[in-house]
Amino acid sequence: MTLNKVDREAVPEMPNRLGIAGIEFIEYATSRPQVLGQVLESMGFRPIARHRSREVTLYRQGGMNLVVNASPDDARVSATVDGQPVISAVAFRVQDALKAHTRCLDLGAWGVDSHAQAMELHIPAIHGPGGSRFYFVDRWQEFSIYDIDFKPIPTVDPHPPALAGMSYFGVVQYIGAARSADWQTYYEHMFDFTAIPDEERFGILPKGKLMKSPCGSFLWQLIEPEPWMDADDSPECLQRIGFGVADVGQAVVALKARGVEFVESTRLHPEDRGALTRATLGSVAFELVHQ
Template identity: 85%
Template sequence: MNLRTADREAVPEMPNRLGIQGIEFIEYATNRPQALGQVLESMGFRPIARHRSREVTLYRQGGMNLVVNANPDDARVSATADGQAEISAVAFRVQDALKAHTRCIDLGAWSVASHAQAMELHIPAIHGPGGTRYYFVDRWQEFSIYDIDFKPIPTVDQHPMAVADMSYFGVVQYIGASRSEDWLAYYEHMFDFSVIPDEERFGILPKGKLMKSPCGQFLWQLIEPDPWMEVDDSPESLKRIGFGVKDVAQAVKTLKANGVEFVESKELHPEDRGALTRSALGSVSFELVHQST
């Protein structure tokens, strides 16, 4: 046995019992879809398709899909206040959606009842924090979920290029005070996420705890309220999307030309490691994070 083989065997492979292979889509709920659409388009996303039976629009750039859910019959939409938009779901790509869903239910997750209508796909899901959902999608290669439920917008490029080669880097979740250990255990137990050491940091907002997906394609950040903050009874929530870029400065320059504003203060400003957009619609912001590969 040579040294290289020994080294390889000494590092156990991360378990990935759900067969997670990245993020298929992230969904926003809002009762102001046009306003949110303008924000997304300034970030480089383009509307490419509309749902056949609901007020839902699919946006895309590069390998990223964003769904804007403005269906008035959806409780998550009616719960949005003052025209704000909230991240309402994350869909994980998995090898087998039914098996992944069944395993999560066996581990104690709560299933989301299906509201699929005739000729629509049933996408299995479990409940997440603050009324959000985690979907499991196994149709994301040659045949996708959008082929059935969505109608392409005529004359629109179905595969627009990503601005500055942006890709999904991770999701930021706000949690309650002293709840980090509970959520770390949840993601490790339910999805086989693994904790990243505190000394390993990314971007310009190094707060909280970081976890890596078992496929290694995205991160999950858990942030408790600061000790000096007055903690209200607002529910825990998925707060922000992080986009990986190779050149933060160039990405900031390109997005500024699109009208995107960035937070610039003594404590927080765009730099080589990352940048944060100013909040739009009261709740929507994005983080750019330097990603070398």
């Protein structure tokens, strides 16, 4: 039997044993939902639905969903300091949520107990860094999780267009000192992420280690604290969201017109490769990356 040249030199696809197919939503926990909502609206998001039984609001623009969780009975909300919002969850789109969740538990992940009430969906989850969660969602095409748990806000467009074509580019995670190898192994082992060579960088904040999701649709950035930082002042957490845009300059102009301020200094300022918004509410910042 003979093999043609294409067969011999075919590059095998990277494993994707959970069937990850992108980010379904990212959740913020906060005790100041109205103020955070104003920040999100300045970034182009629109509130489109509210949870049927909890103080949770769904924001959307384009293909991105952001959930603002202000439910007082959620420990992640009560744990926030001075109302500062924190990224409390990332939901991965997968082919089969139960299988993905079971596999992660088999690999040593810690499961999250379900608090779904009557007539609510149970979305399986595991514990992530800093008290956050990773959810697995397989209802994200014709039928979605929001069809059950959320009530649309009347007269609001449920599919607002993305400002400047923004889409999810990735998530930045702050990690402990000398913990890069541990976290890289975790994401490789648990989710089949792959490391990106150090010479391949994106945006204007080139620190840390970059990893690519097995579906290739988003990145994960791991950043250790500076050597002079006190370990108690640099906890591990999901720190900020990166948005991909085709034209960074155009996106910056559009966002500035909406009142968004950007970090501009001799060391860091908006440019063709990327831009960073000034932190608001003490903790909320977004990164634009040329995509």
